[in-house]
Amino acid sequence: MTLMNEPIKRAEIKPKYCRFKKNGIKYIDYKDPDFLLKFINEQGKILPRRLTGTSWKFQNKVAQAVKRARHIAILPYLADQMK
Amino acid sequence: MSNYETVFILNPVLSEDQAKDTVEKFKKVLTKAKAEVINVEQWGLKKMAYPIQKKSTGFYNLIEFATENTGLINTLETEFRRDESVMRFLTTVLDKHAVAYNVRRRKGEFNRTKKAVTTNKRERAEA
Numbered sequence: 647m648t649l650m651n652e653p654i655k656r657a658e659i660k661p662k663y664c665r666f667k668k669n670g671i672k673y674i675d676y677k678d679p680d681f682l683l684k685f686i687n688e689q690g691k692i693l694p695r696r697l698t699g700t701s702w703k704f705q706n707k708v709a710q711a712v713k714r715a716r717h718i719a720i721l722p723y724l725a726d727q728m729k
Numbered sequence: 730m731s732n733y734e735t736v737f738i739l740n741p742v743l744s745e746d747q748a749k750d751t752v753e754k755f756k757k758v759l760t761k762a763k764a765e766v767i768n769v770e771q772w773g774l775k776k777m778a779y780p781i782q783k784k785s786t787g788f789y790n791l792i793e794f795a796t797e798n799t800g801l802i803n804t805l806e807t808e809f810r811r812d813e814s815v816m817r818f819l820t821t822v823l824d825k826h827a828v829a830y831n832v833r834r835r836k837g838e839f840n841r842t843k844k845a846v847t848t849n850k851r852e853r854a855e856a
Contacts, residue, residue, distance in 0.1 A: 672826035675834075677736065677791075679778075718736050718819050719777035719787070 662699025666707075674707045676714035679721055683728075686712060690725040732767070732795045732828050733802065737809060737818035738781070739788035741774060748788045751814055755792065758808050764796035768835055781816045793823075793831060 665671070675681065685693050685700075685708045692712050695705045715721040722728065737755075739748050752771065759766050772789035781787065802820055809818040823831065833839065 673824075673830040675830065676821075678839075714819060714821065716778075718738065718789075718817055719779055719781060722778040725778075 664699060664701035664704060666704040667701055671704075674704070674711040676711040676718075677720065679715060682708075682712055682715055682721060686721065686728075688725070688728055690722045690728055730795055730797050731799075732793065732823040732831075733820055734791060734793045734823055734827075734831070735805065735818060735820040736789065736791050738777070738816045739790065740782075740814045740816055741784055741786045741788065743788065743814055747814075748790075751812065752790050752792075754812075755805065755808060758805055759792070759794050759796075759801070762796065762798055762801045762804065764794045764798070764801055766792065766794045768793040768831070784816065787816055 666674075685698060687693055692709055695702070698705075700708060712721060716723050739751055743751070749771070752769065756766055756769060768791070770791040772791070774786050775789050776786050777784075806818065806820065809815045
């Protein structure tokens with residue numbers, strides 16, 4: 647009986663939501679590294695929608711903003727430990 | 730009429746005055762072409778996330794402007810490429826949300842550019 651799958655506790659899984667839709671944020675500033683840090687991992691990679699819950703529309707805008715920030719050296723293209 | 734903003738990084742080897750003169754030079758390019766310069770910000774010497782041209786710091790500058798003449802962007806960017814003290818530049822079109830955001834940003838609602846020397850119209854009128 648040890649091979650039984652453990653039951654998933656549905657109450658513990660919080661539903662994801664798009665923070666931009668929820669808070670009414672319409673423009674993502676590429677000049678603001680502190681805000682963009684929420685959408686990249688410690689290597690400087692853009693986090694997938696799967697993890698952040700961002701909607702498709704805003705994920706594209708986040709990606710665009712991160713890429714612009716990288717170009718003007720506000721965010722690194724690659725990093726080892728940035729957080 | 731579209732709104733644009735351009736961020737450019739100047740070589741840290743320049744003195745403060747030289748950096749200011751260079752910014753004035755680009756402002757002149759815009760005013761000559763009858764563009765409306767909305768805001769000029771100097772963020773000062775900032776550390777960059779990665780080295781560019783073997784320099785780890787740079788003078789960050791921001792110019793916001795509005796123009797109908799789309800060819801002006803090319804003229805401006807050619808000037809950027811010609812000037813050796815410009816290490817990076819980025820010009821973006823602003824949509825209506827971005828314009829609204831920048832108006833709030835200029836008023837200091839986000840309190841992010843504490844050190845910035847703003848020389849926008851409203852403050853100049855007060856001075």
